Amino acid sequence: MILQPAILALLLSSLLCIGLLLAATPYAIDLIRHWDLSSGSERQLLRERRTYLLSTLLAFVFATQLVALLLFVFNADRMASLFVGAMCAVGTLQANAFGFPALLAQILVFFLAAVWLVINHVDTHAPDYPLLRIKYVLLLCLLPFLLTAAVLQWRFFLALRADVITSCCGSLFSDAAPGVTADLAAAPPLPTMLAFYLSLALASGCALLHRQGLRAGYLVALLSAVAFAVTMAALLAFISLHVYEHPHHHCPFCILKPDYSYQGYALYVPLFVGTAAGLGVGAVQAFASVPSLQSVVPAVAGRLAGIAAAMFIAVAVVASLIVANSRLLLLDN
Amino acid sequence: MIELRQIHKTFNAGRENEFHALNGIDLHLPAERVTALRGPSGSGKTTLLSIIGCLARPTSGRVRLLERDISGLPERFLTEVRRRTFGFVFQQFNLISGLSASENVMLPAYPLGGDRHALQARAEQLLTGLRLAHRRTTRVELLSGGEQQRVAIARALINEPPVIIADEPTANLDTALAMEFMAIIEELASTGRTVLLSSHDPLLVESSLVDRVIDMRDGRIVDAAVPAGAGR
Amino acid sequence: MNAWIEKQKYLIDFTLASLARRKAKSLGLLLVYSLIVFLLASVMLFTHALRHAANEFLAGAPEIVLQRMVAGRHDLIPPGYLERIGRLRGVQEKQGRLWGYYYDPVVKANYTFMVADDRPLAPGKLVVGAGLARTRGVAPGNLISFRAYSGKLFTFSIADILPAKSELVSADLVLLSEADFRAFFDIPPGHYTDITLRVANPLEVRNIAGKLAQQFPDSRPILREEILRTYDSIFSWREGIVLALATLALLAFAILAWEKASGLSADERREIGILKAIGWETGDVLRMKFWEGALLSLSAFLLGYLAAYVHVFHFAASFLSPVLKGWAVLYPRFELSPVIDGLQVTTLFFFTVFPYAAATLVPIWRTAITDPDAVLRG
Numbered sequence: 002m003i004l005q006p007a008i009l010a011l012l013l014s015s016l017l018c019i020g021l022l023l024a025a026t027p028y029a030i031d032l033i034r035h036w037d038l039s040s041g042s043e044r045q046l047l048r049e050r051r052t053y054l055l056s057t058l059l060a061f062v063f064a065t066q067l068v069a070l071l072l073f074v075f076n077a078d079r080m081a082s083l084f085v086g087a088m089c090a091v092g093t094l095q096a097n098a099f100g101f102p103a104l105l106a107q108i109l110v111f112f113l114a115a116v117w118l119v120i121n122h123v124d125t126h127a128p129d130y131p132l133l134r135i136k137y138v139l140l141l142c143l144l145p146f147l148l149t150a151a152v153l154q155w156r157f158f159l160a161l162r163a164d165v166i167t168s169c170c171g172s173l174f175s176d177a178a179p180g181v182t183a184d185l186a187a188a189p190p191l192p193t194m195l196a197f198y199l200s201l202a203l204a205s206g207c208a209l210l211h212r213q214g215l216r217a218g219y220l221v222a223l224l225s226a227v228a229f230a231v232t233m234a235a236l237l238a239f240i241s242l243h244v245y246e247h248p249h250h251h252c253p254f255c256i257l258k259p260d261y262s263y264q265g266y267a268l269y270v271p272l273f274v275g276t277a278a279g280l281g282v283g284a285v286q287a288f289a290s291v292p293s294l295q296s297v298v299p300a301v302a303g304r305l306a307g308i309a310a311a312m313f314i315a316v317a318v319v320a321s322l323i324v325a326n327s328r329l330l331l332l333d334n
Numbered sequence: 335m336i337e338l339r340q341i342h343k344t345f346n347a348g349r350e351n352e353f354h355a356l357n358g359i360d361l362h363l364p365a366e367r368v369t370a371l372r373g374p375s376g377s378g379k380t381t382l383l384s385i386i387g388c389l390a391r392p393t394s395g396r397v398r399l400l401e402r403d404i405s406g407l408p409e410r411f412l413t414e415v416r417r418r419t420f421g422f423v424f425q426q427f428n429l430i431s432g433l434s435a436s437e438n439v440m441l442p443a444y445p446l447g448g449d450r451h452a453l454q455a456r457a458e459q460l461l462t463g464l465r466l467a468h469r470r471t472t473r474v475e476l477l478s479g480g481e482q483q484r485v486a487i488a489r490a491l492i493n494e495p496p497v498i499i500a501d502e503p504t505a506n507l508d509t510a511l512a513m514e515f516m517a518i519i520e521e522l523a524s525t526g527r528t529v530l531l532s533s534h535d536p537l538l539v540e541s542s543l544v545d546r547v548i549d550m551r552d553g554r555i556v557d558a559a560v561p562a563g564a565g566r
Numbered sequence: 567m568n569a570w571i572e573k574q575k576y577l578i579d580f581t582l583a584s585l586a587r588r589k590a591k592s593l594g595l596l597l598v599y600s601l602i603v604f605l606l607a608s609v610m611l612f613t614h615a616l617r618h619a620a621n622e623f624l625a626g627a628p629e630i631v632l633q634r635m636v637a638g639r640h641d642l643i644p645p646g647y648l649e650r651i652g653r654l655r656g657v658q659e660k661q662g663r664l665w666g667y668y669y670d671p672v673v674k675a676n677y678t679f680m681v682a683d684d685r686p687l688a689p690g691k692l693v694v695g696a697g698l699a700r701t702r703g704v705a706p707g708n709l710i711s712f713r714a715y716s717g718k719l720f721t722f723s724i725a726d727i728l729p730a731k732s733e734l735v736s737a738d739l740v741l742l743s744e745a746d747f748r749a750f751f752d753i754p755p756g757h758y759t760d761i762t763l764r765v766a767n768p769l770e771v772r773n774i775a776g777k778l779a780q781q782f783p784d785s786r787p788i789l790r791e792e793i794l795r796t797y798d799s800i801f802s803w804r805e806g807i808v809l810a811l812a813t814l815a816l817l818a819f820a821i822l823a824w825e826k827a828s829g830l831s832a833d834e835r836r837e838i839g840i841l842k843a844i845g846w847e848t849g850d851v852l853r854m855k856f857w858e859g860a861l862l863s864l865s866a867f868l869l870g871y872l873a874a875y876v877h878v879f880h881f882a883a884s885f886l887s888p889v890l891k892g893w894a895v896l897y898p899r900f901e902l903s904p905v906i907d908g909l910q911v912t913t914l915f916f917f918t919v920f921p922y923a924a925a926t927l928v929p930i931w932r933t934a935i936t937d938p939d940a941v942l943r944g
Contacts, residue, residue: 004802005802043393050848057927130408409938424941442844444850450575
């Protein structure tokens with residue numbers, strides 16, 4: 002365990018989020034079991050008011066996860082100097098078996114929370130709250146994911162041991178100390194590039210069609226998820242190389258650093274927003290046939306699909322700009 | 335316009351201090367009329383007003399507003415109905431001190447997020463109509479009782495609601511101010527607004543302004559009478 | 567979208583007005599909040615600047631230092647070692663160094679005596695660190711005497727005082743000529759304290775260190791990057807300890823925020839009731855309160871951070887230095903170069919805004935669900 006401010010902050014926040022959600026669980030269960038909109042009893046009124054608290058709570062958890070995700074990556078990058086052979090965040094995350102799973106779990110929680118908020122948004126636009134029970138069942142389902150992410154994070158930080166000499170003129174240089182591999186396996190550039198543009202085109206095209214009235218919500222969600230995965234692979238395979246202008250530096254995190262003029266944000270922000278919106282389209286599609294949502298769902302899904310399409314196009318444009326402006330010629334050789 | 339069917343309202347249900355504020359109210363309020371609820375304190379006037387004005391939901395029973403059943407609406411939607419349909423004038427005026435008269439008037443329009451200039455113009459117009467234009471930047475706690483009452487009326491009108499609800503509006507006013515208030519209400523009624531009052535002030539309830547008086551006692555309607563002087 | 571933005575603007579307007587109407591309460595909370603940010607930011611800025619200073623200093627240090635060990639203790643390098651290293655591929659420069667510690671009973675402090683290879687000094691002359699000059703009260707041209715471990719008394723004259731800029735690492739430094747050093751510590755010619763090697767390619771460092779360890783089994787190579795790493799974790803560790811203690815303060819702050827948010831005055835409660843009665847929805851009140859918290863947090867954050875910046879970089883962190891620095895009697899007095907770091911700002915944000923937000927969540931909700939008809943019921 003390495004005691005560091007950012008680690009403390011991350012552990013503290015995940016503990017608090019879990020605490021808040023656990024405290025909310027009894028209320029959620031009560032809502033699921035006793036919700037009855039037709040009743041005007043005081044208990045029902047109280048339940049109705051609790052829904053505000055639970056939505057606020059989840060928005061809070063979502064915002065926290067977002068910042069925590071950033072902090073987690075920043076911190077991993079900074080801690081690289083503590084491990085022999087680690088050059089950046091990748092090295093730190095590979096320092097033990099829990100690094101990357103923790104990161105992935107956190108990204109997953111982020112998307113799940115985003116989807117929940119979308120469903121919540123739709124639900125609160127119909128006067129009969131048709132999704133209320135489903136919504137709170139989903140909230141309960143979110144809890145295990147949050148717990149898993151937190152546990153992975155704990156395990157990751159607990160298992161971290163800095164390769165450190167004990168005092169300025171202390172221990173021997175440890176030749177046998179196992180170094181950390183600093184590289185990620187990457188796919189071949191050309192096929193990945195094709196897959197990258199294809200997946201983005203499909204995702205944004207499908208989203209635009211959905212916006213035009215063609216019902217393809219699930220497909221939009223699926224293609225968004227695929228586009229997300231392929232874009233991550235493309236980041237490793239060729240985008241990052243063009244940012245660093247170095248044929249062997251595959252890191253997806255260093256592009257967030259000032260050394261590379263924060264180009265990563267221009268990619269990650271639209272990618273995450275677009276994927277969350279695309280997943281949201283699929284999530285609300287499931288409820289399109291609910292009578293009171295028949296006018297709400299297409300409106301919300303249309304807006305989300307528009308966002309998703311715009312964001313995916315932005316990702317493609319930014320990536321193309323990076324490749325075009327780079328002095329690295331990866332494909333010609 | 336507004337129809338109530340078998341309205342019950344119970345407070346502290348299931349506890350020792352359980353209290354039935356309304357016991358099965360059936361009522362029809364026509365549009366563009368002035369109706370007054372009369373009764374001793376504790377008779378359920380205020381509770382009934384709050385249910386009609388979408389401030390609260392009945393424990394059981396149906397409320398129909400313009401042919402739409404609103405009794406099962408959650409608070410979020412009830413609020414929406416309320417701010418488009420009802421303007422409220424409270425007994426204590428209930429202005430927010432520290433804010434100017436015109437800010438107080440504009441408050442109900444904030445959550446609607448309309449255009450600022452249009453809103454300001456509307457507030458200006460209302461204040462001018464109620465002879466308050468010169469006081470618009472004055473903080474409300476520095477206004478006289480009558481001026482406060484008129485600010486409260488302007489606030490009730492800012493979202494241009496078809497229905498005005500006033501709870502004991504003349505209880506804190508002397509005769510002159512009460513007469514002034516009634517004049518304003520009369521003018522509102524003549525422009526086609528529905529007005530609902532609760533009061534036990536004879537000056538108000540027995541005036542020619544009121545089209546219909548509903549007497550209440552113990553959460554029930556005792557008698558729906560048309561006052562002698564009502565001739566509109 | 568426009569209506570949404572317009573609505574948020576109205577809500578912010580109202581929030582600002584209501585904060586201004588309750589000056590005493592708002593300012594009190596702002597003050598405590600800023601103070602917390604100030605404390606934490608001071609710790610973070612300070613340790614980060616120290617880390618940065620150490621990194622900058624070590625950036626000029628040799629990549630490898632070779633020390634000889636006898637019975638597990640650091641010993642002098644015997645004659646011939648420097649030559650035996652011979653021509654290792656990748657080594658640009660190798661050099662024997664002479665340095666040692668001296669305990670000065672006058673001020674009860676340890677000094678570092680060192681032969682500076684880049685600064686030839688005439689015998690009898692010294693260059694001393696600013697910290698030492700301050701405690702011993704000497705100026706260039708003065709004479710200073712030290713009794714060597716052999717018992718003999720040596721008198722030197724001060725040629726110069728090291729610039730205050732490097733004081734973090736040079737406060738206790740004494741530079742002298744090689745002849746004086748050997749005479750003072752009684753070290754025969756040919757012996758050295760350790761050997762430094764400069765390596766141009768960072769990827770070669772580990773290989774060379776490996777070869778050295780093979781060639782001289784009685785010696786250990788110390789790498790610059792390992793020293794850096796150690797410094798890094800020491801500073802981070804100290805920072806972590808202080809912050810762990812500071813969580814107690816944070817807890818107190820969170821309780822205060824909770825208390826402030828839930829212990830609404832009758833006045834405020836009435837106000838929320840009026841707002842709900844005239845058409846504000848629970849969500850509107852929540853949003854309004856959100857803006858209130860956001861405005862408060864942001865201003866407290868900016869205020870506290872600015873104050874901490876001034877404290878650390880213009881007043882040399884006068885409140886904190888004893889806790890976070892001090893590993894010797896001679897406290898270095900030095901100006902840190904200002905460094906602001908994204909990770910730190912994010913972490914700090916987490917440490918301050920997050921607890922505040924979490925603590926006020928439930929009380930705010932409780933306020934927001936005030937019955938709309940509460941006003942009517944008096």
